[in-house]
Amino acid sequence: MKKKLVLKPFVLPLVYAIFVLAVAGGILVSSQLGLQTREEDYTYVSGTILDEYIPVVNTEVTILRPYSSEGVKIAKDYYDYRGQDQEQTNSIIYHENTYLQNTGVDYQQEQVFDVISILDGEVIEVEEKELLGKSVTIKHNNEIISVYQSLSDTTVKKGDQVSAGQIIGKSGSCDLNKELQNHLHFELTVNGQLVDPENYFGKKLSEINQ
Numbered sequence: 237m238k239k240k241l242v243l244k245p246f247v248l249p250l251v252y253a254i255f256v257l258a259v260a261g262g263i264l265v266s267s268q269l270g271l272q273t274r275e276e277d278y279t280y281v282s283g284t285i286l287d288e289y290i291p292v293v294n295t296e297v298t299i300l301r302p303y304s305s306e307g308v309k310i311a312k313d314y315y316d317y318r319g320q321d322q323e324q325t326n327s328i329i330y331h332e333n334t335y336l337q338n339t340g341v342d343y344q345q346e347q348v349f350d351v352i353s354i355l356d357g358e359v360i361e362v363e364e365k366e367l368l369g370k371s372v373t374i375k376h377n378n379e380i381i382s383v384y385q386s387l388s389d390t391t392v393k394k395g396d397q398v399s400a401g402q403i404i405g406k407s408g409s410c411d412l413n414k415e416l417q418n419h420l421h422f423e424l425t426v427n428g429q430l431v432d433p434e435n436y437f438g439k440k441l442s443e444i445n446q
Contacts, residue, residue, distance in 0.1 A: 296440045300354045300400055302384060302422045302433075303343060303407075311344035311416050314432040340383070340423035341433050343407075344416055351405045351420055354382050355441075359396040359404075368421065369410035374398060378441050379428070385421040386410040 315337035357376035364370045370387040388408025392398060407420045424433040426444060436444070 296442060297355065297400070299436050299439050299441070300352065301437050302351055302354055302382070302420060303349055304352055304401070305345060305349040307347070308343045308345045308349055308420075310341060310434075311419055312338050312342035312413070314338060314341050314434065316432055339430050340385075340421055342386075342413060342416055342419050342421050344419040345407065346418065348388060348418055349407050349420075350403045351384050351387060351407060353398045353400055353402050353404050354424075354437075355380065355400045357382070357398055359392045359394055359398060362390055362392065362394050367410060367412040369408055370405065372404050374404070378444050379426065380444070381425040383423040383425075385423070386413070386416075386419055388418075 351372075353374055355374075355376040357374040357380075359372060360375045360381075361371070361373035365385075368385045370390050371383065371385045372387065372390055372392060373381065373383050375381050384405060386408050387405040390405040392404045398404060407418050409417055409419065410421070413419065413421065422433055424431055424436060426436070
């Protein structure tokens with residue numbers, strides 16, 4: 237006669253507890269592995285979308301006057317053959333018994349004033365001329381070249397990159413226009429042609445070649 241196997245009362249709960257612990261342990265290990273995989277699959281950032289925000293900047297650039305002082309006045313106009321008689325009279329230069337047509341505009345003030353670049357650009361020439369004094373020439377975008385003459389001092393050199401409104405020198409005097417005393421002689425070339433600067437100040441670059 238076979239002997240019947242009888243389990244003691246504490247055996248079944250013990251087996252059940254071991255089974256539950258094994259299953260729970262397996263789930264915990266699987267979740268940790270899954271979490272590790274997910275962390276490796278993603279790149280976390282410390283910033284926010286707002287950190288990447290760049291404000292929109294108006295690209296419409298306006299041509300500035302070559303000075304910032306409010307006391308500066310026009311002493312001599314640009315000579316325009318189509319201009320009125322009075323304007324033409326005020327645009328003639330008399331030097332050593334010779335009458336010359338003014339190729340720019342002369343700006344005058346009793347006190348020395350800062351001379352600034354009318355646009356961003358590159359200084360292509362800095363020199364001192366016998367009749368015109370110290371001179372700075374700057375090449376800008378859109379085929380624009382500005383010339384600043386009769387300076388008493390310059391703060392830039394050839395090859396410098398300058399920004400619109402940057403001080404490039406100080407007003408002064410020259411032998412060609414001695415009677416003007418402290419002033420700035422300013423010339424503007426657009427597309428290879430000398431133009432009246434007064435017709436371009438305040439204009440946007442996008443309007444120049446229209």
